[in-house]
Amino acid sequence: MSELRQDPTTHDWVIIAKERAKRPSEFKKDNITRPYFPAHSESCPFCPGNEHRTPEAKVVYGEPGRWKTRVVPNKFAALRPEGNTEREEWGLFRKSPGYGNHEVIIETPRHDNFIPFMNDTEVEGLIRVYRDRYHALKKDPAIRTVIILKNHGRGAGTSLEHPHSQVVASPIVPPFVRRRYEIAIQHYDNTGRCLYCDLRENELEASERIVAETDYFVVVHPFASRYPFETWLMPKVHNSSFGNTSDEEIKDLSRVLKEVLLKLYVSLENPDYNLVIHTAPVDDEHKSYFLWHIQIIPRLTLAAGFELGSGIYINIALQRLSEILK
Amino acid sequence: MSELRQDPTTHDWVIIAKERAKRPSEFKKDNITRPYFPAHSESCPFCPGNEHRTPEAKVVYGEPGRWKTRVVPNKFAALRPEGNTEREEWGLFRKSPGYGNHEVIIETPRHDNFIPFMNDTEVEGLIRVYRDRYHALKKDPAIRTVIILKNHGRGAGTSLEHPHSQVVASPIVPPFVRRRYEIAIQHYDNTGRCLYCDLRENELEASERIVAETDYFVVVHPFASRYPFETWLMPKVHNSSFGNTSDEEIKDLSRVLKEVLLKLYVSLENPDYNLVIHTAPVDDEHKSYFLWHIQIIPRLTLAAGFELGSGIYINIALQRLSEILK
Numbered sequence: 001m002s003e004l005r006q007d008p009t010t011h012d013w014v015i016i017a018k019e020r021a022k023r024p025s026e027f028k029k030d031n032i033t034r035p036y037f038p039a040h041s042e043s044c045p046f047c048p049g050n051e052h053r054t055p056e057a058k059v060v061y062g063e064p065g066r067w068k069t070r071v072v073p074n075k076f077a078a079l080r081p082e083g084n085t086e087r088e089e090w091g092l093f094r095k096s097p098g099y100g101n102h103e104v105i106i107e108t109p110r111h112d113n114f115i116p117f118m119n120d121t122e123v124e125g126l127i128r129v130y131r132d133r134y135h136a137l138k139k140d141p142a143i144r145t146v147i148i149l150k151n152h153g154r155g156a157g158t159s160l161e162h163p164h165s166q167v168v169a170s171p172i173v174p175p176f177v178r179r180r181y182e183i184a185i186q187h188y189d190n191t192g193r194c195l196y197c198d199l200r201e202n203e204l205e206a207s208e209r210i211v212a213e214t215d216y217f218v219v220v221h222p223f224a225s226r227y228p229f230e231t232w233l234m235p236k237v238h239n240s241s242f243g244n245t246s247d248e249e250i251k252d253l254s255r256v257l258k259e260v261l262l263k264l265y266v267s268l269e270n271p272d273y274n275l276v277i278h279t280a281p282v283d284d285e286h287k288s289y290f291l292w293h294i295q296i297i298p299r300l301t302l303a304a305g306f307e308l309g310s311g312i313y314i315n316i317a318l319q320r321l322s323e324i325l326k
Numbered sequence: 327m328s329e330l331r332q333d334p335t336t337h338d339w340v341i342i343a344k345e346r347a348k349r350p351s352e353f354k355k356d357n358i359t360r361p362y363f364p365a366h367s368e369s370c371p372f373c374p375g376n377e378h379r380t381p382e383a384k385v386v387y388g389e390p391g392r393w394k395t396r397v398v399p400n401k402f403a404a405l406r407p408e409g410n411t412e413r414e415e416w417g418l419f420r421k422s423p424g425y426g427n428h429e430v431i432i433e434t435p436r437h438d439n440f441i442p443f444m445n446d447t448e449v450e451g452l453i454r455v456y457r458d459r460y461h462a463l464k465k466d467p468a469i470r471t472v473i474i475l476k477n478h479g480r481g482a483g484t485s486l487e488h489p490h491s492q493v494v495a496s497p498i499v500p501p502f503v504r505r506r507y508e509i510a511i512q513h514y515d516n517t518g519r520c521l522y523c524d525l526r527e528n529e530l531e532a533s534e535r536i537v538a539e540t541d542y543f544v545v546v547h548p549f550a551s552r553y554p555f556e557t558w559l560m561p562k563v564h565n566s567s568f569g570n571t572s573d574e575e576i577k578d579l580s581r582v583l584k585e586v587l588l589k590l591y592v593s594l595e596n597p598d599y600n601l602v603i604h605t606a607p608v609d610d611e612h613k614s615y616f617l618w619h620i621q622i623i624p625r626l627t628l629a630a631g632f633e634l635g636s637g638i639y640i641n642i643a644l645q646r647l648s649e650i651l652k
Contacts, residue, residue: 002404002424004498011501015404015424078328078341078632078640091528092521093549098328098341149631157630168632172330175337176637179505195418202417223419276635297634304483305475306404306494308623309602311502314404 007224008199009180014224015314027228027268027300027317037112037161046070046106046162058103059136061129068122069129070106077102078168085142085171101137101169105129111162114152116262123254130165130277131250134243137169138282145170145177145281148242153272155299165275173281181290188289196291200234211321212259216252219260221320228301228317229268231260233294241285242277242292257294263321264298272299333550334525335506340550341640353554353594353626353643363438363487372396372432372488384429385462387455394448395455396432403428404494411468411497427463427495431455437488440478442588449580456491456603457576460569463495464608471496471503471607474568479598481625491601499607507616514615522617526560537647538585542578545586547646554627554643555594557586559620567611568603568618583620589647590624598625 002017045053048067055073062068073080079100087096107126108118115123130148137146150165151158158164187195203209203220211231212219218234233256235249245253264271279292300317307313329342371379374393381399388394399406405426413422433452434444441449456474463472476491477484484490513521529535529546537557538545544560559582561575571579590597605618626643633639 001406001409004422004424006420008418008420013498013500017402017404017424076343078343080327083327091531092334092525093528093532094332094334096330098330098343145636147632147635149635151630155628157628157633166632168636170636170638172339172638174339174636174638199418202419205417206419274631274634276631278635295635297631302481302483303629304477305600305602305623306473306492307483308600309473309475309604309621310471310494310496310500312496312498312500 005224007222007226009183009195011183012224012226013312014226015312016318017314017316018318027271039110039112041111041162044111044160044162046104046160046164047111048109054104054106059132061125067109068125069108071129071133072104072106074102074104074166079170081140096171099142099171101140101143101167103133103137103167105133105165105167107163107165114163114261114265115258116265118258120254120258123258124251126165127250127254127257128247130167131243131245133167134279137167138243140169142171143169143282144173146243146279148277148279150275152275153270153299155272156274156297177281181284184289194238194289194291196234196293197238200236200291209320211263212256214252214256216249217256219256221318225315225318226313227297227299228315229264229271229298229319229321230315231264231296231298231321233257233260233296234291235293238288238291240280240287240290240292241282242279243282243285245292260296260321264296267321268298268300273297274299331550333548333552335509335521337509338550338552339638340552341638342644343640343642344644353597365436365438367437367488370437370486370488372430372486372490373437374435380430380432385458387451393435394451395434397455397459398430398432400428400430400492405496407466422497425468425497427466427469427493429459429463429493431459431491431493433489433491440489440587440591441584442591444584446580446584449584450577452491453576453580453583454573456493457569457571459493460605463493464569466495468497469495469608470499472569472605474603474605476601478601479596479625481598482600482623503607507610510615520564520615520617522560522619523564526562526617535646537589538582540578540582542575543582545582547644551641551644552639553623553625554641555590555597555624555645555647556641557590557622557624557647559583559586559622560617561619564614565618566606566613566616567608568605569608569611571618586622586647590622593647594624594626599623600625 002015005014041047057070057072059071060067079098079102083097085099134146147168184195200218209221216236222232274297276295280290331340367373383396383398385397386393405424405428409423411425460472473494510521526544535547542562548558600623602621606616
């Protein structure tokens, strides 16, 4: 018997289809066991020696000639800091120029230095770069939202192997974000508490879906996970914006993020995944009703017609990362 | 320069990234040109001779021993007509048993008889089966929504080649559907007109995205298409429910659906796609503010972290099917 579960943050429903459940080994990629990646690739535009193949760097971390992290404009930017943000309307059609910013963070000079293999200082440095870019891009007064994300592997929408992240700064707050806000505001108005903090406490109490807990973070496969092994990293200290994260929290986060991505890497053999930092719009950095958090979505299954047509996701696995590694 | 466009039916934004635009040939599958499918496959559970490999048929169309279409329960049903629909709550967690119905329509005995190759009578027959199943499943008083859909190809979420569709009857109205409703109701309350009918008329007037027009249907790549070659089939006569479709409309629809799917098949070389019939919840079959319609989503690109994190889709193609076949 399957189960319908409602996500308290979106009110969307998920079908947990136990009868279709797969073991982790069944998700492993068909032909590949632990693909080999070289430390350096001649043909990779992100590898040292090929710096001329990216747009000119906006920031370079490290010493001259020995960079650690490069921040470059996305060559195929979805949004660019050109033109204006004026809306135009004709009948029901509303549009505006694609103003904004779209950067690529080349995380490391090494082609094969994925987060699980980085040392603690490197991961911590990367998350500090995320925070730096958040603050740099929000300075533009036209920007309303900064989205920091990472696509890992072809099935997650990237063809570039070299470890990289992206930052998108947008002049609009997406309705997707607004809707989560409305739900969180209603909860706050009713209870006087942050919905996401309540959710974190409920998950801790239920305890069955907790992946890890540190001084500053709780890692959980949420109750209404849309995807097998969907994983959320939630701060323990209320804070609506990733931009406000303290150095101490970042240090703690870097350790636990590395641990979680290593668990994923080992147990599912380097799965494709998306990682997204969900943070408040820049006008709402100090709100009581929202908690910034990280969502990691392994791309083990495909959304099909039912998901596209109903918004209801069918999730066929419920194991915990912590369990399958025992 | 890219462009932000807002979908008037969901208020979600789409980025039309002209600079990333691909020609149709660039979307064609890497290794396959027009894969060969046999007329019959020994190993296919949907081929004649293997009827015992599906759950017992609920309806069989055609003559005994020579069926044309079989309707069977989904062997891996996401929802089943067992148990009840009672919600249970614990803290913020709300759940209910996976009550409902999930059927597979085996469209044809021929393994390779895709809709573009069916004769007119066969396509018309299939759409009548869709309507029959809608009416059969909505009879259950617990059912609120009936979703009819088709997944074609691995990239669209199915591993079964044999032409088949699915019908899912759900005891909940998904928030995804409710949100579109709220937007449509507000438009109706403001203007006295159906949002979708207005949209259809706006698209006809703009004319640049029209794929086909018949006596009863307009086929269009909508203004704020989320996916390359996303295609909507919209009725010309206002009607909120697919269940109310007349025989004459079905006849007309079968011709134009076949034409559109043939155009897709030829121009993009048998692309993976999802097809979904968006129809009003069963309690709302005669509403003035919603128009049932079909959405076809070719799966040529993958939603990545940005789409999952923002709900904003980046669409990299704007060609029309009608143009690329000229």
